[in-house]
Amino acid sequence: MDPFRQLDFLGIEDEFSEEECMVRDTVRGWVSERFLPVVAEHFEAGTFPSELVGELAELGVFGPNLPEEYGCAGLNNVAYGLICQELERGDSGLRSFVSVQGSLVMYPIFAYGSDEQKSHWLPRLASGETIGCFGLTEPDFGSNPGGMLTRARRDKGDWIIDGRKMWITNGTNSHLAVVWARADDAIRGFLVPTDRPGFSAPEQKRKWSLRASNTSELVLDGVRVPEDAMLPKAKGLAGPLGCLTQARYGIAWGAVGAAMACLDEAIRYSKERIVFDKPLAGFQLPQKKMADVATDITLAQLMALRVGRMKDKGTLEHQHVSMAKRNNVDMALRAARTLRDILGANGITLEYHTGRHMCNLESVYTYEGTHDIHTLAIGQALTGIAAFR
Amino acid sequence: MKIIACIKRVPTTDLEPKIVDGKSLDPTGVAFETSFYDQIAVEAALQVKEQHGGEVTVLTIGPKEAQKELRDALAKGADHAVLLKDDRWMSRDAHSTARTLQQKIQELGADLVLTGRVATDRDNASVGVMLATLLDFACVSDVVELEIDGRGGKARREADSGLESYSFSLPAVITCQKDLNEPRRAGLKGIMAAKKKPLDESDCPESSNQAEVCQLDTPPPRPQGRIVGEGAAAVEALIDALHNEAKVL
Ligand SMILES: Cc1cc2nc3c(=O)[nH]c(=O)nc-3n(C[C@H](O)[C@H](O)[C@H](O)COP(=O)(O)OP(=O)(O)OC[C@H]3O[C@@H](n4cnc5c(N)ncnc54)[C@H](O)[C@@H]3O)c2cc1C
Numbered sequence: 001m002d003p004f005r006q007l008d009f010l011g012i013e014d015e016f017s018e019e020e021c022m023v024r025d026t027v028r029g030w031v032s033e034r035f036l037p038v039v040a041e042h043f044e045a046g047t048f049p050s051e052l053v054g055e056l057a058e059l060g061v062f063g064p065n066l067p068e069e070y071g072c073a074g075l076n077n078v079a080y081g082l083i084c085q086e087l088e089r090g091d092s093g094l095r096s097f098v099s100v101q102g103s104l105v106m107y108p109i110f111a112y113g114s115d116e117q118k119s120h121w122l123p124r125l126a127s128g129e130t131i132g133c134f135g136l137t138e139p140d141f142g143s144n145p146g147g148m149l150t151r152a153r154r155d156k157g158d159w160i161i162d163g164r165k166m167w168i169t170n171g172t173n174s175h176l177a178v179v180w181a182r183a184d185d186a187i188r189g190f191l192v193p194t195d196r197p198g199f200s201a202p203e204q205k206r207k208w209s210l211r212a213s214n215t216s217e218l219v220l221d222g223v224r225v226p227e228d229a230m231l232p233k234a235k236g237l238a239g240p241l242g243c244l245t246q247a248r249y250g251i252a253w254g255a256v257g258a259a260m261a262c263l264d265e266a267i268r269y270s271k272e273r274i275v276f277d278k279p280l281a282g283f284q285l286p287q288k289k290m291a292d293v294a295t296d297i298t299l300a301q302l303m304a305l306r307v308g309r310m311k312d313k314g315t316l317e318h319q320h321v322s323m324a325k326r327n328n329v330d331m332a333l334r335a336a337r338t339l340r341d342i343l344g345a346n347g348i349t350l351e352y353h354t355g356r357h358m359c360n361l362e363s364v365y366t367y368e369g370t371h372d373i374h375t376l377a378i379g380q381a382l383t384g385i386a387a388f389r
Numbered sequence: 390m391k392i393i394a395c396i397k398r399v400p401t402t403d404l405e406p407k408i409v410d411g412k413s414l415d416p417t418g419v420a421f422e423t424s425f426y427d428q429i430a431v432e433a434a435l436q437v438k439e440q441h442g443g444e445v446t447v448l449t450i451g452p453k454e455a456q457k458e459l460r461d462a463l464a465k466g467a468d469h470a471v472l473l474k475d476d477r478w479m480s481r482d483a484h485s486t487a488r489t490l491q492q493k494i495q496e497l498g499a500d501l502v503l504t505g506r507v508a509t510d511r512d513n514a515s516v517g518v519m520l521a522t523l524l525d526f527a528c529v530s531d532v533v534e535l536e537i538d539g540r541g542g543k544a545r546r547e548a549d550s551g552l553e554s555y556s557f558s559l560p561a562v563i564t565c566q567k568d569l570n571e572p573r574r575a576g577l578k579g580i581m582a583a584k585k586k587p588l589d590e591s592d593c594p595e596s597s598n599q600a601e602v603c604q605l606d607t608p609p610p611r612p613q614g615r616i617v618g619e620g621a622a623a624v625e626a627l628i629d630a631l632h633n634e635a636k637v638l
Binding site for chain 1: 403460461464574576577578
C-alpha cells in the first residue's frame with residue numbers, strides 16, 4: 001500500500017524545525033513498518049504487543065523530552081508531541097503505553113524524585129528494562145482523586161500501603177508502580193516494585209476500547225516499601241496533577257494522529273469505492289464530511305503546536321492543556337465516527353483502522369480528565385468559579 | 390580507516406511526476422529522500438566502521454535542503470557530512486557528478502568509498518564506476534556481500550550469469566546492491582547527536598555536462614485492466630485472453 005499521507009492543508013510543516021520533522025518521520029516509519037502490521041491481531045486478542053518494547057526503547061520514545069544524562073534523548077516538547085501524534089496514528093493503546101512510561105512514571109521521578117531515585121530508575125525506564133504504571137484512580141474516585149482511600153502509614157521506618165486502584169494502564173505488565181496514597185500529612189507518591197508481597201495487578205478484561213493495551217486493578221494489601229520509596233518533592237494533589245498535565249499534553253497531539261489516520265483511510269477508500277458507477281469521493285455528502293474533518297484536524301494541529309511552543313517557552317499552564325486535550329480528543333472522536341461511516345460495512349471490521357480508532361478514542365475521551373471535567377477546568381479559568389464541587 | 394559514503398537526494402519513489410518546460414521535473418510538492426541504494430551504502434559504511442574502526446563521512450552534491458539527508462546519515466552514526474551545494478544537482482550528468490565527487494574525495498582522502506548501485510531518480514548506474522575510474526581505485530559494482538580486512542576485501546556481486554566473487558585491494562569504490570544489508574533506523578538520541586556533528590557546506594565547483602537532457606516524457610499510462618469473469622468460470626476466458634490477446638501463452 002502507498003505510504004501514509006499526512007494532511008497538511010496549511011503547510012504547517014514550515015513551522016517545524018528540521019530536527020522535529022526528522023523525529024516525526026522516524027517514528028512514523030517505525031509505526032508503519034513494525035506496528036501497523038500487528039495491531040489488528042493484538043486488538044482482537046486484547047493484548048499489548050510487548051514484543052515491541054525493546055524496539056520502542058531503542059527508538060528512544062520513553063521520556064524523550066527528559067535530559068540525556070538519564071539515557072533520554074533530550075528533545076523539545078514539540079518533538080515529543082510529534083512522537084505522540086505518530087504513535088497514536090498507530091493506536092491509542094501504543095501512545096498510552098508510551099505516555100504512561102514517559103509522562104506518568106519517568107516524569108514524576110524526574111520532577112519529584114531524589115537524586116538517588118532519578119539515577120536508579122530513569123535509565124532503566126528509558127531503556128525499557130523497567131516498565132512502569134501510574135496508580136491514581138480508584139473504584140470510587142476517578143474525576144475526584146482527592147477523595148482517594150488508599151493509605152500509606154509508617155511502620156518501623158518503612159511505609160505500609162493499603163488500598164485499591166482501578167483502570168491502571170500497563171498495570172499487569174509493569175515492574176514499577178507509581179502509587180498515590182494518603183499519608184498522615186498529605187497525598188504522597190510511592191515507587192512500588194510490583195514484586196513486593198501483598199501487591200497484585202489483576203487484568204481488567206472484556207473492554208471494547210483500548211484493547212491493544214493492558215488495563216488492570218492494583219491491589220495493595222499491606223505492601224511494605226522502604227522510607228526512600230516516597231517521592232520527596234510531591235506533596236498533595238498537585239503532584240499527580242502535575243504528571244497528568246504532561247500526559248494530557250501528549251494526548252492533545254496524539255488525538256491529531258488518530259484523526260489523520262482516519263482521514264487518510266477515508267480519502268483513499270472513497271476514491272476507490274465505486275457506488276452508483278462513480279467513486280464515492282465524487283459525491284457531495286462524503287466530500288462535506290471529509291472537508292469538515294480536514295478543517296477540524298488543521299485547527300487541532302495548530303492548537304497542539306501552539307501549546308507545544310508555550311511548553312518549550314515555559315508559559316504553558318494546566319488550563320491551556322485542558323483546552324487542547326478537550327478540543328483535540330473530541331475532534332478526533334467525532335472525526336472517527338464520521339469517517340467510519342464513509343467506509344460502510346468495511347468500517348466495522350479490523351481490516352480498516354478507523355473503527356479501531358473510534359473505539360479507542362472513547363477511552364481517551366474519558367481518561368486523563370474526562371471531557372466534561374476539562375470543560376469545568378476551562379470554565380474555572382474563565383470565571384474564577386470552580387463548578388466541579 | 391577513512392570511509393566515504395556518497396548519497397543523493399532524490400524524489401520519493403511514490404512520486405507522480407509532473408514535467409515543466411518539456412525537460413525538467415516540477416519540484417512543487419515533491420518530497421525527497423536519500424536514494425534507496427545510497428541508504429544501503431551508508432549502512433555498509435557504518436558496518437565497516439563498527440568492525441574496523443575509523444571515520445565515516447557522507448558526501449552529497451545537492452541543494453541546501455539536502456542537509457536533511459545528510460543529517461539522517463549522521464543520526465544513524467556517520468561522523469561527518471559534506472554538502473557541495475548545487476541547486477541544479479538533478480540535471481548534472483554522471484560525468485560531471487563523478488568528476489566533482491572525485492575532486493572532493495581526493496581532498497578528504499579515503500580508503501573506501503561506497504555508493505549506491507544506481508540513483509533511483511535518473512537510473513543511470515554510472516557515477517560509482519566512473520568515480521572509481523577517475524580516482525584510479527579498485528571497483529566492484531552491484532555488491533551483495535562485502536567483507537573488509539586491513540588492506541583489502543572480498544565482495545560478491547550479482548551478475549547476469551550468477552554470483553561473482555572478487556578480492557580487491559584498498560583504496561576501492563564499492564557500489565551497493567539491494568541485498569547487501571538492511572539499513573538501520575535513526576534513533577531519537579542519534580537525531581539529537583547529529584545536531585552536534587560537523588556538516589561542512591561549500592559551493593559546488595562549476596562543471597559542465599557532457600550530456601544534456603533535452604526532453605523528458607512520462608511513460609504512457611497503463612491500459613485499464615479487465616475482469617474476465619469470476620471463480621472457476623473465469624479460467625477459460627483467462628486462458629483465451631492470455632493466448633489470443635496478450636499472446637503470452
Ligand atoms: C482505558 C483506561 C485507562 C486508564 N488508565 C489509567 C491509569 O493508567 N492510571 C489512572 O490512575 N487512571 C487511569 N484511568 C482512569 C481514568 O482516569 C478515569 O476513568 C477518569 O478519571 C474518570 O473517572 P471515572 O471513570 O471514575 O468517572 P467518573 O468520575 O465517575 O465520571 C463519570 C461521569 O461524570 C462526570 N463528572 C464527574 N464529576 C463531575 C462533576 N463534578 N461535574 C460534572 N460532571 C462530572 C464525568 O465527566 C463523566 O462524564 C484509565 C481509564 C481508562 C478507561
